[in-house]
Amino acid sequence: MKAVNSMVNNKGDDDYFNRLLSYFRSQFMEKIIQMVPIRKSVLFLKTENNTYIMKGYHSNSRLRLQEAFTRTLYNEGFKKTYKFLAPTVREQLFFEGTYFGCIEYIPPNRTSFSFHTEKNRQEGLELLEKFHETTSSFEARYRTLLPKGDMLGKWSERFNIFSSNLPFVKYFFNEPFISEMLSWAEWSLAGMKKDHFFFKNEPFVILHGDVAHHNFLRDRNGTLLLIDFDLISIGPASYDYLQYANRILPYLEWSYDKLHQYEPIKNYLHEKAFLYALAYPADIFREWNRIIREKSYTDHLKLKQVMDLTISQFYTRKKFIDRLKVLVD
Structure with missing residues (x-):
């Protein structure tokens, strides 16, 4: 089994991410093999079968609004963005005051976008x-x-x-x-x-x-x-x-x-x-x-x-x- 990666900056972050990882393991039906924080409340999560971006919101209504808006965008013809996904989990993901949504992971280009060109x-x-x-x-x-x-x-x-x-x-x-x-x-x-x-x-x-x-x-x-x-x-x-x-x-x-x-x-x-x-x-x-x-x-x-x-x-x-x-x- 691959080791789970967690990039942390200090002990407080370490404790939080360990608790969060434990929570995700208890909720996902897929085995989690890697979790990497990107920034506050945004994480890269890899399971045996899928790769996700997990994003946290302060309220369930905010999460549902984001899900609805991206779905509307897609249905109205704007497909150059991400989709929210519905992973197989035991219940809605809610951890220490944060609701987590699951976004498809889009592998980036080797050259990142900037305004230089x-x-x-x-x-x-x-x-x-x-x-x-x-x-x-x-x-x-x-x-x-x-x-x-x-x-x-x-x-x-x-x-x-x-x-x-x-x-x-x-x-x-x-x-x-x-x-x-x-x-x-x-x-x-x-x-x-x-x-x-x-x-x-x-x-x-x-x-x-x-x-x-x-x-x-x-x-x-x-x-x-x-x-x-x-x-x-x-x-x-x-x-x-x-x-x-x-x-x-x-x-x-x-x-x-x-x-x-x-x-x-x-x-x-x-x-x-x-x-x-x-x-x-x-x-x-x-x-x-x-x-x-x-x-x-x-x-x-x-x-x-x-x-x-x-x-x-x-x-x-x-x-x-x-x-x-x-x-x-």
Whole structure:
């Protein structure tokens, strides 16, 4: 019999995963031969006959919603994602306050997806557009089940948290960077508030909500898939495209002109509300709020990554935002 692998970071993790492994062994009708944690509440699980991704949810309703949504996606024609499976278990999987769903394991390509290449950036955007086209046909069925996207509210809250974190942030970098970033955010939020009707009048879809590179998966055959729908909500497609633009702009050297290469982002570049939103430093605020919340600034690698994000492209980003201000004004 093969030994069960469990990758752990400390004794607390070790104890939890040993208990979880024991629980899964008691519930699965198949013999478990390998279990490897991927991240919090997500595990790779291999049995004698199958391979799964086990994903934990805080409520049974959240798990059932994810199962229903991925099934609807598939039935409506969007098949470039994963399916939830029904393994042979004795009862619903519930362990120490967490409900576990079982997702098919998709062997990844040897080359992981990233936004470094033009091919990947274009292909990821095309897949996201197809996702929106599909969800537009059934978003009405999910209006009572999903929250309504509120980018202005979300970014206003993120700005307030970052502002309250300034005493910590100032230990790591100072003027003129801080004042400039705060001014970008204030200008952006004020403009979005002034032109908010654009977002309200745009047709609604189901938004993915987290179009980071790790939520695009290229399978062994080279097919690109969209995964992880934990942050889905109802709203205008432009919300996802704004986030996508923010993710790829560092690889475009913050070039406004290069953004015109990307459909459908190009279609929004004449809209003032969209241009205002492009100026918001969502990535910088997100990462500083996270590193302070998790107190991970003592991790030199993580701190370096956030500092690079903040400082290394500061002047190219500033030039980009100055261009947006000219276009809007």
